[in-house]
Amino acid sequence: xxxxxxxxxxxxxxxxxxxxxxxxxxxxxxxxxxxxxxxxxxxxxxxxxxxxxxxxxxxxxxxxxxxxxxxxxxxxxxxxxxxxxxxxxxxxxxxxxxxx
Amino acid sequence: xxxxxxxxxxxxxxxxxxxxxxxxxxxxxxxxxxxxxxxxxxxxxxxxxxxxxxxxxxxxxxxxxxxxxxxxxxxxxxxxxxxxxxxxxxxxxxxxxxxxxxxxxxxxxxxxxxxxxxxxxxxxxxxxxxxxxxxxxxxxxxxxxxxxxxxxxxxxxxxxxxxxxxxxxxxxxxxxxxxxxxxxxxxxxxxxxxxxxxxxxxxxxxxxxxxxxxxxxxxxxxxxxxxxxxxxxxxxxxxxxxxxxxxxxxxxxxxxxxxxxxxxxxxxxxxxxxxxxxxxxxxxxxxxxxxxxxxxxxxxxxxxxxxxxxxxxxxxxxxxxxxxxxxxxxxxxxxxxxxxxxxxxxxxxxxxxxxxxxxxxxxxxxxxxxxxxxxxxxxxxxxxxxxxxxxxxxxxxxxxxxxxxxxxxxxxxxxxxxxxxxxxxxxxxxxxxxxxxxxxxxxxxxxxxxxxxxxxxxxxxxxxxxxxxxxxxxxxxxxxxxxxxxxxxxxxxxxxxxxxxxxxxx
Numbered sequence: 001x002x003x004x005x006x007x008x009x010x011x012x013x014x015x016x017x018x019x020x021x022x023x024x025x026x027x028x029x030x031x032x033x034x035x036x037x038x039x040x041x042x043x044x045x046x047x048x049x050x051x052x053x054x055x056x057x058x059x060x061x062x063x064x065x066x067x068x069x070x071x072x073x074x075x076x077x078x079x080x081x082x083x084x085x086x087x088x089x090x091x092x093x094x095x096x097x098x099x100x
Numbered sequence: 101x102x103x104x105x106x107x108x109x110x111x112x113x114x115x116x117x118x119x120x121x122x123x124x125x126x127x128x129x130x131x132x133x134x135x136x137x138x139x140x141x142x143x144x145x146x147x148x149x150x151x152x153x154x155x156x157x158x159x160x161x162x163x164x165x166x167x168x169x170x171x172x173x174x175x176x177x178x179x180x181x182x183x184x185x186x187x188x189x190x191x192x193x194x195x196x197x198x199x200x201x202x203x204x205x206x207x208x209x210x211x212x213x214x215x216x217x218x219x220x221x222x223x224x225x226x227x228x229x230x231x232x233x234x235x236x237x238x239x240x241x242x243x244x245x246x247x248x249x250x251x252x253x254x255x256x257x258x259x260x261x262x263x264x265x266x267x268x269x270x271x272x273x274x275x276x277x278x279x280x281x282x283x284x285x286x287x288x289x290x291x292x293x294x295x296x297x298x299x300x301x302x303x304x305x306x307x308x309x310x311x312x313x314x315x316x317x318x319x320x321x322x323x324x325x326x327x328x329x330x331x332x333x334x335x336x337x338x339x340x341x342x343x344x345x346x347x348x349x350x351x352x353x354x355x356x357x358x359x360x361x362x363x364x365x366x367x368x369x370x371x372x373x374x375x376x377x378x379x380x381x382x383x384x385x386x387x388x389x390x391x392x393x394x395x396x397x398x399x400x401x402x403x404x405x406x407x408x409x410x411x412x413x414x415x416x417x418x419x420x421x422x423x424x425x426x427x428x429x430x431x432x433x434x435x436x437x438x439x440x441x442x443x444x445x446x447x448x449x450x451x452x453x454x455x456x457x458x459x460x461x462x463x464x465x466x467x468x469x470x471x472x473x474x475x476x477x478x479x480x481x482x483x484x485x486x487x488x489x490x491x492x493x494x495x496x497x498x499x500x501x502x503x504x505x506x507x508x509x510x511x512x513x514x515x516x517x518x519x520x521x522x523x524x525x526x527x528x529x530x531x532x533x534x535x536x537x538x539x540x541x542x543x544x545x546x547x548x549x550x551x552x553x554x555x556x557x558x559x560x561x562x563x564x565x566x567x568x569x570x571x572x573x574x575x576x577x578x579x580x581x582x583x584x585x586x587x588x589x590x591x592x593x594x595x596x597x598x599x600x601x602x603x604x605x606x
Contacts, residue, residue, distance in 0.1 A: 001488075015478050015511070016474060019473050019477040021458065021461045021465065021470055021474070022458035022461070023470070031471060031474060034533075035471065035475055036533070038412060038536070039444065042412055044406065045406055045413070046487070048403070048495050049496065050494035054494070055496070056496050058310050059310070059549030075542055078186075078204055079203070081186075081202070085200060087428060087429070093470060097436065097450070097455075100453070
């Protein structure tokens with residue numbers, strides 16, 4: 001476990017950038033302190049001996065649950081709703097900013 | 101008794117015997133909502149017209165004799181606003197989805213519709229189910245019908261308040277780390293979290309994909325069993341759903357013999373810091389079960405104290421991935437257009453695609469969503485992944501192993517549901533870590549994917565008040581052992597009077 005759990009203002013800026021969230025100055029300060037508190041608490045996991053322990057990412061034990069690779073259609077009223085949800089739309093297509 | 105105060109069995113019998121219609125049942129609930137929701141604020145979206153239409157459909161089916169064994173036909177319910185309902189606004193109680201109309205129903209909703217559900221509306225929750233009080237809703241806080249100055253619990257607070265105040269007969273919510281059990285405990289209800297994979301997650305707005313469970317808020321154990329039968333089962337649209345046979349849970353409750361049933365009492369859950377009223381209520385409940393024939397065995401779940409830490413690394417990590425889809429491109433709140441200010445050089449101008457993401461997510465998400473996304477981003481980032489996320493996953497294995505080992509010797513484990521009774525609105529909202537500690541007894545069962553139900557087992561006064569407030573007892577079972585935990589819960593309920601008590605003065 002990292003020995004230092006304090007998140008600096010700069011680190012908070014970096015994480016926010018990775019997470020694609022624009023924070024206000026006040027939020028950066030607030031989160032720096034709140035997140036540091038949480039990291040300080042979870043630090044206790046460092047004391048658990050996990051040598052030779054396998055990580056679990058899901059508890060069902062299921063593996064390779066697949067379906068046939070066949071495209072399924074979409075009913076018309078669903079399609080209409082999906083298009084209605086687009087923030088910007090043209091001729092039934094989503095309109096987005098240029099990907100540069 | 102007013103029609104909206106009935107439970108599923110009573111309402112269903114009344115419909116069958118033609119004492120009243122589903123429409124009258126729905127109207128009684130709608131009337132109750134009209135009278136009380138200004139104070140309680142359970143509902144984000146009331147669906148009165150849909151409810152009436154569904155009730156009329158149900159009445160047609162009842163008249164034509166389609167009733168037979170369908171106990172949910174024509175019974176009014178509420179749905180947590182984190183579950184997708186086709187063509188009906190679904191917001192996850194977040195500003196970023198305040199205008200979102202789902203194009204499809206969650207699988208559990210499709211199932212309930214086939215069984216003749218009457219949906220009264222979508223109820224409030226913590227935004228994206230992040231919370232333990234419903235105070236993190238971006239829209240408004242819901243009030244506990246037992247004491248309007250207190251929280252109903254969370255994140256399924258609206259589910260709890262709507263059932264506890266008899267605004268509806270039952271509710272469907274979700275439970276990821278305690279979100280149905282804790283509100284059930286705060287509101288004197290039965291809150292059932294099934295085994296992970298028992299009920300399809302298709303159509304849930306994802307929070308923590310590896311622990312999210314559609315869950316049940318009911319007035320009593322039998323109602324919970326009936327609902328579970330109707331929503332459980334394999335779904336090819338949810339790769340984590342189980343093909344384990346769905347038991348006839350209701351029938352299993354006919355057997356009220358618990359002689360020889362081994363109940364484990366884990367010492368780590370009965371700590372000195374636990375509110376005395378809660379400790380004695382749960383201990384008395386266990387003594388009662390012993391008198392009824394169960395065998396009580398002290399056990400240890402040694403990694404219990406790490407459960408909250410594991411949960412608050414894994415949850416934000418999965419949340420950071422699941423909430424990446426809210427980017428202002430396909431749906432929801434968006435800054436894709438430069439609506440605020442079109443002057444060049446203005447700080448509000450949307451320059452490019454990155455701006456759309458940054459500003460949409462910056463303005464659209466509430467504080468708790470941002471906190472969790474950021475915690476998760478950090479825990480998964482290069483240089484920290486091993487120390488935080490991987491370590492948490494390993495400790496999760498140990499937590500699960502604690503339960504597996506214990507269940508070699510016992511059939512059921514009983515603990516308090518939460519460390520406190522309902523707290524005052526505003527008490528923990530300023531301190532995120534304090535709020536996380538509310539989950540101290542509920543997260544371990546979630547991490548292990550086990551079924552757990554909270555049922556009423558007493559009342560206690562809080563430190564800061566004089567009203568008696570409900571206490572819940574948590575009954576945890578083996579994977580897919582819902583019939584055993586429901587059987588025990590039913591026996592306890594039949595031998596006590598707690599669940600008969602209702603909040604007054606509304």
